[in-house]
Amino acid sequence: MDAPAAGGDRSGEVGAALGEAVEGYLAHLTVERGLSANTLAAYRRDLRRYTGSLVERGVTRPADVTEQHVRDVVLALRTGTEGVPALAPSSTARLLAAVHGLHRFCALEGLAPGDPAHRVRPPAQPRRLPKAISVEDVERVLEASSVGEGPVPLRDRALLELLYSTGARISEVVDLDIDDLDLDPEAAAVRLLGKGRKERVVPVGSFACRAVEAYLVRSRPALAAAGRGTPAAFLNTRGNRLSRQSAWAVLRVAAQRSGIPGADVVSPHTLRHSFATHLLAGGADVRVVQELLGHASVTTTQIYTQVTPDTLREVYAAAHPRALA
Template identity: 70%
Template sequence: MPLDTALETYLTHLAVERGLSVNTLAAYRRDLRRYVDHLKAAGRTSPEQVTEADVEAYQLAARTGADGRSPLSASSSARSVVAIRGWHRFLAAEGLTAADPAREVHPPMAPKRLPKAISVDAVERLLAAVGGADGPGPLRDRALLELLYSTGARISEAVGLDVDDLDLTPGRSAVRLLGKGGKERVVPVGSYATQAVEAYLVRGRPALAAHGRGLPAVFLNTRGGRLSRQSAWQVLRQAGERSGLPGPVSPHTLRHSFATHLLAGGADVRVVQELLGHASVTTTQLYTLVTPDMLREVYAASHPRAR
């Protein structure tokens, strides 16, 4: 069967049997058309002639642009390999080819991205930008951001807090957080966050609660209801804008900064894992990736024959 015929047979299968959308089908056609053109240029005329080496050669050519077209990014290359694997798997399953040459070819691994964190000075600027006003709103916002940075809580965990989840006893302040999968963890609360939360509970929350129905939520909106994730995100975004920090501040900025600053201060990665509520230490280890400059500094300061 000619390559073009085999391609159209598969695309018809995707449209009729699997009911793919027009846009998804167009993406498959675009990826596979480029692949088929590469195979033809290599002298292949039918899928039966394609080898694993051909598939790997195309993957390299597409990533580097050696086939005369724009190089594919890692994500686009991964999508292309998925389409190619699906095509060859279909042809083998239908008996149109004797083997599947793409079975052992896998998409490229996406590079691990360092979680975004900001410096301690930047955190202080962010917290200062909430404002020092004594009204219910500013007191709540300062307490929210102080608590997020002090505990590494997700925004959803913070807005889900009830008053009974707080223990503000001097010297052993802690908060009970309900994480993913309903997993509970108890996290210490620093003195700055403790003071901010106490100030809000005494001077801010009662005024907000007066407009509601007596909800136990720690963080309330102006109607006395529980503060939403979207509203909490807005508080963080506005503080980021007022602080003059470069780039947007995401909901995870303070959580990532919490972890990064703990590890930089010498905290054990497994302790940070428990504080963050990560199921696997592998997730937490993303924060331990360091720059070459940091490696050189640590080496110079630690190795007996570095100097």
């Protein structure tokens, strides 16, 4: 029989100790940090796995957790056990971030004498370049999104144009209300609410501005007629706010229709990565790109400045006096 996944579900004692500590920490994140529902759900899943593993080792209270317990649990989750697949390095790092936060919270709240996790470090992450597509492939995807008749193609084109023009996350765009859009031709901009509910204002390019205006004038009223009235900028065919999953599907269909290489792995983040990569290639300062993307640290943005092997070869061939015969 499978062991329960959640530490708080194992016994009354656990529910009053580790389980309550987890719920208290998640409530703290909700109030103090304003994390998104998706991030909180991921933290909840990770912490239930973690506390469940602690209980299997006989640890039932935050005060009883030692550094070795943390290391043993993280190692077990990272390597996997019979019937339970190993976590990827990125997933292990995310889980450990939640574990660090939980134990800091317990120490500050007096639930434990100290933080047993503070010296436990996440596994090394493979340093990969973000996937980006060329300007030409972006244009093919955008063209493919507007194929067809009726209000939906206009909406889809406006959605993808705005994603690429602003580098916004898909959740930020579907959460937009009409009042968040300023389509003044001289200073078009959009107000985005990012991680931690941090607000930023990002310029909107002329192509995206025209696409959004066409959608708002010629398409959105027809979609809104099916609903009960909502301030949401992007609507589905029932007149309600477009969901993140539906917006993701819009891009997937457009990418496949465009026939670009690697269409099956194009995602909303592909447009975000492409936005950053194309700006930096055009000479934009990395700190400006950081602000546009809403990154808390410039270190996150600097991954886009890595030089690809193809670029190295091109520059070498063009610059070295004896590179070519």
